[in-house]
Amino acid sequence: MFIKLGGISIEAALLIDFGSTYTKLTLVDIEREIIIGTAKDLTTAEEGVMTGYQKTLHTLLEKIPNKDINISHKFACSSAAGGLKMVAIGLVQDLTGEAAKRAALGAGARVLDTFCYELTKQEIEKISSLQPDILLLAGGTDGGNKSCIIHNARLIAEFLPDIPVVVSGNQKANDEIQEIFQEQGIDYYIVANVMPNLNMLQVEPARETIRKIFMEKIIETKGIDAASALINNVIIPTPAAVLDAAQLLSKGTSNQSGLGSLMVLDIGGATTDVHSIGEGDSSQPGIVKVGLPEPFAKRTVEGDLGMRISATSLYEVAGYKKISNWISEHIEYVNYKCQYLTDHISFIPQKREDILFDNTLAKVASEIAMKRHVGVIERIYTPSGYVYSQKGKDMADTKYIIATGGVIMHSPDPASIVQASFINPDESQYLLPKHPTVLIDRHYILSAMGLLAQKFPDKAFNLMKKYLIKEYREEKV
Amino acid sequence: MKNNIVLGVIGADCHAVGNRILDHVFTEAGFKVINIGVMNTQEDFINAAIETNAYAILVSSLYGHGELDCRGMREKCQEKGLDDILLYVGGNLVVGKQDWVQVEKRFLDMGYDRVFSPSTPLDEAVSILKNDLVHKVRGDLHRSSSTH
Numbered sequence: 245m246f247i248k249l250g251g252i253s254i255e256a257a258l259l260i261d262f263g264s265t266y267t268k269l270t271l272v273d274i275e276r277e278i279i280i281g282t283a284k285d286l287t288t289a290e291e292g293v294m295t296g297y298q299k300t301l302h303t304l305l306e307k308i309p310n311k312d313i314n315i316s317h318k319f320a321c322s323s324a325a326g327g328l329k330m331v332a333i334g335l336v337q338d339l340t341g342e343a344a345k346r347a348a349l350g351a352g353a354r355v356l357d358t359f360c361y362e363l364t365k366q367e368i369e370k371i372s373s374l375q376p377d378i379l380l381l382a383g384g385t386d387g388g389n390k391s392c393i394i395h396n397a398r399l400i401a402e403f404l405p406d407i408p409v410v411v412s413g414n415q416k417a418n419d420e421i422q423e424i425f426q427e428q429g430i431d432y433y434i435v436a437n438v439m440p441n442l443n444m445l446q447v448e449p450a451r452e453t454i455r456k457i458f459m460e461k462i463i464e465t466k467g468i469d470a471a472s473a474l475i476n477n478v479i480i481p482t483p484a485a486v487l488d489a490a491q492l493l494s495k496g497t498s499n500q501s502g503l504g505s506l507m508v509l510d511i512g513g514a515t516t517d518v519h520s521i522g523e524g525d526s527s528q529p530g531i532v533k534v535g536l537p538e539p540f541a542k543r544t545v546e547g548d549l550g551m552r553i554s555a556t557s558l559y560e561v562a563g564y565k566k567i568s569n570w571i572s573e574h575i576e577y578v579n580y581k582c583q584y585l586t587d588h589i590s591f592i593p594q595k596r597e598d599i600l601f602d603n604t605l606a607k608v609a610s611e612i613a614m615k616r617h618v619g620v621i622e623r624i625y626t627p628s629g630y631v632y633s634q635k636g637k638d639m640a641d642t643k644y645i646i647a648t649g650g651v652i653m654h655s656p657d658p659a660s661i662v663q664a665s666f667i668n669p670d671e672s673q674y675l676l677p678k679h680p681t682v683l684i685d686r687h688y689i690l691s692a693m694g695l696l697a698q699k700f701p702d703k704a705f706n707l708m709k710k711y712l713i714k715e716y717r718e719e720k721v
Numbered sequence: 722m723k724n725n726i727v728l729g730v731i732g733a734d735c736h737a738v739g740n741r742i743l744d745h746v747f748t749e750a751g752f753k754v755i756n757i758g759v760m761n762t763q764e765d766f767i768n769a770a771i772e773t774n775a776y777a778i779l780v781s782s783l784y785g786h787g788e789l790d791c792r793g794m795r796e797k798c799q800e801k802g803l804d805d806i807l808l809y810v811g812g813n814l815v816v817g818k819q820d821w822v823q824v825e826k827r828f829l830d831m832g833y834d835r836v837f838s839p840s841t842p843l844d845e846a847v848s849i850l851k852n853d854l855v856h857k858v859r860g861d862l863h864r865s866s867s868t869h
Binding site for chain 1 (some may be wrong): 725733734735753755757759760761764768769771772773774775784785786
């Protein structure tokens with residue numbers, strides 16, 4: 245695609261994010277590693293996303309004067325039409341149930357619910373009413389329990405024959421599951437077990453397959469397939485793009501070393517996502533690790549913490565006291581405001597008090613979401629003295645936290661939102677970051693860079709360093 | 722093959738050395754040992770047994786609080802559908818010098834199939850387990866285990 249506007253010719257990559265509300269475009273000069281421009285406009289899911297896309301592209305190109313731009317690469321991610329909706333099924337809630345849920349989250353899905361043990365007809369009806377795009381069926385370690393996953397496969401084959409199923413359970417059950425699914429003509433994908441041995445996570449194969457199905461099958465039903473012809477490249481779920489960007493920045497590329505452990509805080513209207521990249525090993529000596537091992541790249545999604553549609557549920561979770569730590573408003577006012585925000589999901593604050601209220605909600609969401617994401621340390625009294633046990637990731641030594649999302653971009657003091665989630669001496673059991681450097685994703689480039697990284701990891705890495713870290717340093721000076 | 726067994730130390734007990742030795746000995750004897758390590762709750766043992774299709778749970782307790790930690794485990798197994806699973810317990814189960822016969826009886830009454838004192842030779846424990854798996858465990862006990 246050539247756009248002749250006179251002047252020098254630029255080799256560019258167009259990064260497209262089909263969001264549930266907005267379609268966001270980022271145009272990147274690949275050679276010079278700079279962001280040429282960004283634009284956003286409403287996603288047009290009903291009439292096909294291409295209408296909104298063309299409009300946004302037009303806006304974007306209008307902003308760029310006197311340049312020849314050759315858009316040689318296009319990449320897209322999508323969370324339109326509800327994103328990638330999944331249901332995870334395991335055997336024991338804390339084991340394969342949790343492992344399956346984490347695999348789905350890591351693939352960028354919204355996990356609508358997790359089911360355990362043998363499914364009942366009522367549960368099947370519940371799953372059916374949730375209308376998931378993909379089912380993730382796990383259960384049993386390799387060589388462990390077979391009966392449960394086979395039972396569940398039978399019920400799925402009989403009652404949910406139209407939903408693609410990723411089978412990621414006891415490998416010894418695969419022959420029987422294959423037979424059941426083949427007989428009923430189920431669209432199924434058998435991959436390695438999410439938990440091959442007890443307390444050992446192996447989520448990558450399931451993640452990869454889920455992303456592949458999303459690309460090949462799900463985007464059709466979301467009206468994004470028209471875009472895939474234009475883009476001629478993979479379309480991934482938006483949260484997966486963010487996770488990819490965070491991993492790249494943390495680990496680096498084959499040519500450059502990364503930044504080490506980092507976290508991403510993404511506060512949206514409906515959910516608050518937290519990503520952590522790092523082993524999460526204990527930062528203190530003599531601690532016993534308990535519970536399921538944690539993925540190196542971990543994503544959690546808090547469906548009850550958000551700035552708009554989830555404002556009332558956020559208020560219910562946090563309570564008035566927590567909110568009044570930050571602002572001195574009456575309880576009636578807080579009640580009213582939260583309800584108003586839930587009812588007006590496209591509300592953009594203009595007045596100072598509204599901006600302040602948004603900032604407060606964001607601080608509370610940040611604190612609670614980060615607490616739920618990180619590990620917890622517990623002091624146990626034993627006959628030989630105190631013993632400390634750690635469950636989950638210790639993120640105390642996290643070097644960077646990248647904050648993103650609408651409220652962060654529009655906040656007068658975005659760093660304060662992130663700082664609300666730092667370790668608190670009164671609640672030191674939460675293994676929250678101690679002294680991380682806060683980076684603000686002002687240009688909203690994180691998911692775009694995750695996309696660019698699919699083909700140009702070094703370019704994406706340099707761009708993130710330039711637009712996240714360098715800007716931070718310049719601000720400091 | 723009924724050779725999957727769950728092994729671990731219960732309660733706020735972090736004695737790891739004996740746990741490693743037991744893991745080694747039972748693995749050498751041909752068992753598939755699912756070792757859940759130290760500081761486990763009853764639920765940790767039971768969940769592990771369900772996922773791995775284990776036929777026996779071997780509980781160690783070395784710090785003298787075994788009686789408190791182990792009580793109610795049989796009932797929980799039944800509640801979770803592990804009706805016929807073998808439950809073994811061993812170690813320094815109680816504080817002070819108590820009569821072993823009394824101690825053993827207390828744990829047998831709790832529903833444990835075997836109670837081992839610290840002086841039990843390991844090869845003896847191995848052969849008892851092999852024998853019990855043949856004679857005490859009826860068929861595939863997991864067939865009905867996950868209906869709950």
